[in-house]
Amino acid sequence: MRVTQPAVLVGAYDWDEKLIPRAEYDARINQVFAKLSDGGLAGLVVYGNKVDNAALAYLTNFAPKIESGMALVTKDGKVRIHGAGSPHMMVNAKRLTWTEDVRPLRDPAKNISEWADEVGAKGPLGFWTCEAMPTDLLPRAQAGLGERKLVDVSDKLNALLREKSPVALRLVREACGMLGKAATVLEEWFHGASAREAAIAAEKAATQAGAQDVRVLISLGKGGTPTAIDYPESGKHDPLLAYIAVRHAGYWAEGFLTLASMPNDTLTRTQAALKAMLAKAKAGTGVAELRDVAQSALGKLAIHPAARKAAVGVGLALEETEAAPGGVAKLEAGRVYSLRAGAQVSLSDNALLSAMIVPKADGVDILWSALG
Amino acid sequence: MDIGGRQQAALRLMEQEGVDVMLVAPNELNRVDTVFHLTGYRGVGESLAVLRRGEKPLLIVTPEWEVERAQARAIGWDVRATDDLPQAISTLFAKGLPAGKTATVNLGRLPAAIGKKLGAIVGAEAKKLDKELEKALMPKTGDEIEHARRATAIAEKGFDRMLQIAKVGMAECDLAVQLKLYMEELGADDNFWLMTASQHNRAVQPSSGRKLEVGDIILAEMTPTYRGQLAQICRTAIMGPPSNLLAEKYALVVRAMEAGIRTVRPGIKMAAVANAIDEVLSAQGYAEYCRPPHIRRRGHGLGHGSNAPGDVAPENEVILQEDMVFVVHPNQYLPETGYLLCGEPVHVTANGVEQMSKRTAWLASVPV
Numbered sequence: 005m006r007v008t009q010p011a012v013l014v015g016a017y018d019w020d021e022k023l024i025p026r027a028e029y030d031a032r033i034n035q036v037f038a039k040l041s042d043g044g045l046a047g048l049v050v051y052g053n054k055v056d057n058a059a060l061a062y063l064t065n066f067a068p069k070i071e072s073g074m075a076l077v078t079k080d081g082k083v084r085i086h087g088a089g090s091p092h093m094m095v096n097a098k099r100l101t102w103t104e105d106v107r108p109l110r111d112p113a114k115n116i117s118e119w120a121d122e123v124g125a126k127g128p129l130g131f132w133t134c135e136a137m138p139t140d141l142l143p144r145a146q147a148g149l150g151e152r153k154l155v156d157v158s159d160k161l162n163a164l165l166r167e168k169s170p171v172a173l174r175l176v177r178e179a180c181g182m183l184g185k186a187a188t189v190l191e192e193w194f195h196g197a198s199a200r201e202a203a204i205a206a207e208k209a210a211t212q213a214g215a216q217d218v219r220v221l222i223s224l225g226k227g228g229t230p231t232a233i234d235y236p237e238s239g240k241h242d243p244l245l246a247y248i249a250v251r252h253a254g255y256w257a258e259g260f261l262t263l264a265s266m267p268n269d270t271l272t273r274t275q276a277a278l279k280a281m282l283a284k285a286k287a288g289t290g291v292a293e294l295r296d297v298a299q300s301a302l303g304k305l306a307i308h309p310a311a312r313k314a315a316v317g318v319g320l321a322l323e324e325t326e327a328a329p330g331g332v333a334k335l336e337a338g339r340v341y342s343l344r345a346g347a348q349v350s351l352s353d354n355a356l357l358s359a360m361i362v363p364k365a366d367g368v369d370i371l372w373s374a375l376g
Numbered sequence: 377m378d379i380g381g382r383q384q385a386a387l388r389l390m391e392q393e394g395v396d397v398m399l400v401a402p403n404e405l406n407r408v409d410t411v412f413h414l415t416g417y418r419g420v421g422e423s424l425a426v427l428r429r430g431e432k433p434l435l436i437v438t439p440e441w442e443v444e445r446a447q448a449r450a451i452g453w454d455v456r457a458t459d460d461l462p463q464a465i466s467t468l469f470a471k472g473l474p475a476g477k478t479a480t481v482n483l484g485r486l487p488a489a490i491g492k493k494l495g496a497i498v499g500a501e502a503k504k505l506d507k508e509l510e511k512a513l514m515p516k517t518g519d520e521i522e523h524a525r526r527a528t529a530i531a532e533k534g535f536d537r538m539l540q541i542a543k544v545g546m547a548e549c550d551l552a553v554q555l556k557l558y559m560e561e562l563g564a565d566d567n568f569w570l571m572t573a574s575q576h577n578r579a580v581q582p583s584s585g586r587k588l589e590v591g592d593i594i595l596a597e598m599t600p601t602y603r604g605q606l607a608q609i610c611r612t613a614i615m616g617p618p619s620n621l622l623a624e625k626y627a628l629v630v631r632a633m634e635a636g637i638r639t640v641r642p643g644i645k646m647a648a649v650a651n652a653i654d655e656v657l658s659a660q661g662y663a664e665y666c667r668p669p670h671i672r673r674r675g676h677g678l679g680h681g682s683n684a685p686g687d688v689a690p691e692n693e694v695i696l697q698e699d700m701v702f703v704v705h706p707n708q709y710l711p712e713t714g715y716l717l718c719g720e721p722v723h724v725t726a727n728g729v730e731q732m733s734k735r736t737a738w739l740a741s742v743p744v
Contacts, residue, residue, distance in 0.1 A: 006420040006421040006438070006439055006442075007420060008420055008566075009404060009420075010566055010567070011407050011566050011567065011568035011569075011599070011601075011606075012567070012568050012569060012570065012582055013582065014549065014552050014553055014556050014567070014569055014582070014583065015549055015552075015553050016547065016549045016550070016553075016585055017549075018549075018584055018585040020585075053405055054405070055404070055405070069582035070582060071405055071406070072405065089579075089581065090579055090669070090672075091669065092578035092579035092581075092669075092715075093579045093581045095574075095578070095579075095581065096572060096581040096582060096583070096584040096586075097581075099584045099585060099586070100584075133488075135487055135488075135489060136487050137487065137488050138405060138484060138485045138486065138487065138488065138491070139483065139484045139485070139486055139487070139488045139490075139491025139492060139495065140484030140485065140491070141488070142488065201561075204557060204560050204561055207557060207560075208557055211553055211557065221420070224444055224445050224448065225444075228444055229441045229442075229444060231420065231441075231442060231444065231445040232418070232420050232445065232565075233565060234418055234445070234449070234565050234603070234604065235565070235603065236526075236562075236563030236564075236565070236602060236603065237563065308441070309439065309440040309441040309459070310439070310441045351443075351444050
């Protein structure tokens with residue numbers, strides 16, 4: 005789901021060893037280099053920015069609060085980070101990660117070259133990036149590096165982001181608990197307050213529950229698709245559609261809700277669609293099957309554009325990069341998904357609902373559901 | 377200038393540059409959303425403003441479900457919503473973009489998967505007019521100036537709130553989040569909000585989990601946006617009573633800032649504002665602290681669509697014009713006290729300057 009991107013990440017992004025022990029990162033680095041063992045690479049460059057930092061956070065916990073950052077990783081697991089800001093700004097940047105070696109990011113090519121020379125990394129370097137990397141970054145970096153090649157290993161390594169360790173699963177579950185609190189407050193405020201006030205109340209509730217980041221989208225008008233709150237005040241919208249994303253120690257949970265004081269056909273059918281999807285889902289279920297059961301429940305109603313992907317992987321990114329270009333093909337055990345159901349009749353007649361799940365052999369663990 | 381005038385300015389630039397089509401993308405990572413600047417719409421996904429000489433302007437937004445807000449914001453624009461931006465451009469220019477007569481803005485800042493496809497459609501010979509368009513769209517609209525005033529008022533209330541709720545033992549980021557939410561309640565829709573504290577600061581930074589202590593100097597760079605327009609105030613507060621030395625040094629930095637603000641008027645170079653600040657500080661023996669690594673600039677442009685007129689810095693030769701909006705902030709490191717923040721947003725008027733904040737920075741104290 006696309007969300008608003010704040011100018012700066014304000015919340016609690018410091019590395020907390022109680023939440024993610026150092027041993028977890030050591031194991032991840034070992035897994036990364038095991039995957040790269042046949043590539044003849046001399047080291048790894050990992051890029052992230054404030055919009056998308058899944059790979060960077062996976063290895064280092066570092067999520068750039070402003071602009072961009074990159075980690076430079078030797079094959080024996082030593083990590084250097086370059087983050088946006090002046091040398092004096094590295095004091096707080098160091099708190100975002102477990103590595104002591106945090107330096108300003110000035111010229112990526114120069115930073116990479118100096119590091120590679122210093123650690124004796126001869127030969128090509130792996131480059132692990134994210135979908136939000138600007139188009140001009142890699143060509144500029146490669147041009148600056150001359151003979152030293154950057155080899156994009158993102159497709160190979162992104163599989164690691166999709167698999168959830170016990171630590172990652174615990175954090176997603178906790179994030180879902182925070183999402184649940186935000187959703188409850190949104191529903192309470194929906195009955196009396198303006199849509200904008202309800203959204204802020206939900207954001208506060210998630211924050212008080214421990215979320216490091218919260219993004220809320222709501223209907224612009226009655227029954228509208230959730231979108232950015234780019235206005236200072238609003239009326240009360242009934243029905244109100246909302247999307248809430250909550251991040252905890254790097255891991256996201258997301259949820260669609262549709263609140264209405266009176267039953268309506270679009271919502272009733274969407275509830276039935278999500279219920280049918282949850283009943284059908286288990287490890288190995290094809291997303292096409294989920295879409296079919298959803299469409300059966302919706303009858304002649306069109307699937308909402310925001311629910312055309314019936315399942316998306318959720319983790320260190322709100323929508324994980326999949327191996328297949330079209331998105332999730334089938335549900336896999338050990339992963340976390342958001343199942344989305346939705347119908348669109350007109351700009352003011354929509355319903356969207358979702359659930360966070362972990363597939364098992366005989367069904368799913370429901371971590372959070374808009375159905376309650 | 378109003379937002380319609382901005383479109384006309386973009387079209388004039390196209391004429392000057394001899395181009396028939398200009399594709400404009402946002403540069404969100406650097407907090408410059410040129411699409412917002414042109415259309416009034418700030419996307420949640422990638423978007424492109426398509427300007428074609430002789431045709432109605434077109435805004436293409438992603439994802440497909442974003443159509444409602446895009447239509448509501450981009451008045452006077454045709455709006456199309458899609459999940460595939462490059463495909464939309466391919467379809468729109470089925471016969472290809474006019475060779476030698478196509479320009480782009482910020483295409484290199486789009487995510488790589490999209491930017492590469494668009495680059496292949498546009499071709500390597502397309503003119504890059506990133507800087508030229510920003511310059512052409514420099515003046516603020518009347519609405520944006522009013523929104524900057526509203527954003528300033530929100531920032532000032534935010535700082536007042538900070539003095540009420542900051543407590544010893546509170547984590548910086550917990551305080552920062554509470555204030556961000558408070559400013560949202562007041563109408564802010566975003567916030568470039570930096571806040572950090574220590575006994576001797578070297579810079580203002582994004583907040584961390586460090587807990588506030590007695591004697592900490594809190595640096596607050598509050599930058600809420602109101603309807604997409606940023607305004608910034610820079611403030612300093614001490615946890616507990618200030619020493620005489622700190623009060624004296626802070627008064628010096630405020631005097632320097634006021635000298636800079638007094639300089640602002642149409643027709644002068646931005647460099648003159650920075651120089652006026654430096655003169656006050658240099659006269660007190662701090663000349664070496666008026667250049668890097670201690671200080672790089674004395675303020676900057678404010679907007680979400682544009683950072684024009686650029687930095688308040690000795691090398692900035694931009695001539696100030698009526699209706700420019702920027703922040704003047706000495707934000708000075710002094711060896712005796714560490715880094716101190718003071719800054720006010722200003723609006724260049726026909727005859728001089730309007731300080732947009734009601735109260736000039738003062739050394740605030742949080743009771744402990």
